[in-house]
Amino acid sequence: MKLNELKVACSSCNLRELCLPVGFGRDDLTRLDALVASRKTVKRGDALFHAGDPFQSLYAVRTGFFKTCVSSEDGRDQVTGFQMAGELLGLDAISQDRHTCDAIALEDAQVCQIPYSQLESLSREFTELQHSFHKIMSREIVRDHGVMLLLGSMRAEERLAAFLLNLTQRLAARGFSPTSLVLRMTREEIGSYLGLKLETVSRTFSKFQEDGVLEVKQRHIRVLDLDALHALLNSSSAC
Amino acid sequence: MKLNELKVACSSCNLRELCLPVGFGRDDLTRLDALVASRKTVKRGDALFHAGDPFQSLYAVRTGFFKTCVSSEDGRDQVTGFQMAGELLGLDAISQDRHTCDAIALEDAQVCQIPYSQLESLSREFTELQHSFHKIMSREIVRDHGVMLLLGSMRAEERLAAFLLNLTQRLAARGFSPTSLVLRMTREEIGSYLGLKLETVSRTFSKFQEDGVLEVKQRHIRVLDLDALHALLNSSSAC
DNA sequence: CGTGTCTTTGAAGCGAGTCAATCAGGGTGG
């Protein structure tokens, strides 16, 4: 066994508290190691998979940043999520044995490949894994419902505030500063995710800067007034 | 064993081709029967569960029609789906051991109660069930992504067309006429689902009627020109 | 037959989209 393969094992991965094995004990973790077949490198701009590709494996993001997007027959497309370290890609593909969205790396990335058939068989004899996997799928459903709420009933400022708060929370959980971040995606990608045009995203960033809520320098964002962002979400009756 | 309990068994349920046991053989079906604990009746307007309720069971709709809706802290709320016979309710609750949305019956309904712990243990020794359950969760994710596409990039007419096409397809799969239907939900609920105000929904229905695409009499809808509905989705370049 | 809920329709206003021009960086090649 080669040394760099040891490194990739779940049992020694620093993401184990965020990824599939949340809450696992030491013994559980070593059982998981059998599951992760290999690492895979994806360069910025490249696709990990495309819609229509046959489904073999799920992928856990180790490093880097992804977007997933679906597209309709008439060429419309929609960013459905942004994934960072510890998050799973490919859950949509189980339903039809084919991927239903594209997963594109927004920066150079590394993923762990998890063959789905092995995940199924291992989780049959390993209750914690089964439970953990179900929770992750369910969490994705809950997340999607939150996005539906956002897209269905929020105004531009509220959408961007919700987006930034979500991003900073997830970054904070990974040990990054919750007040200073670098966006990995373009204004257009943010807009697609939030159901806005890129100009509206840009204008809203500028508005936040004027109001002293953010400092915006291209993709570098500093949160100056976290309460103001929260306030945008907790009081729709602000008008 | 009482006669009416025999009737509720998956092995003799006429929904078995739409529900959890899709593609199961005779033997598989009888193994499933152990899973469904009981039936439950929900009256029109009542909740099957509320957001925050502790999670015990999933529910399969036997008869009737439900809506699920999430709400944010500030009282905004969003219909996240409409469920009919054979569809599962409660998948969102697995992630946090609590329901995250309300499930409200839009007409008198009957559901099968599926204790989640039993579903987990049975699916550990029963590959087909495990696989089927995973597919159902994954399908929910794919559906949500479709709704996100709708909410993020479609205009009012396109949203309503997509909604109606989806509804008629699901009704057709259950043996109902694909051209004539009775809406179980109000304009406001449709609007909430589609990210529109109820007046806009009403106006769009009227527009479709003027154009000869639909015949609309309150909640009674007849589809006159199916192609026109499809055309609204397949050519955004119609302008 | 009245009452409340849901639906329809109109008129006016506004938020976000569209179109277009300019600006800022990052990378590349001379």
Add this chain to the structure above:
DNA sequence: CCACCCTGATTGACTCGCTTCAAAGACACG
């Protein structure tokens, strides 16, 4: 090392689709 180019970001002016506010109509139910 710098000028250039290309992509992405910003900003402005105008337009349009949807929302808002308001009133009237239709239906279901007691």
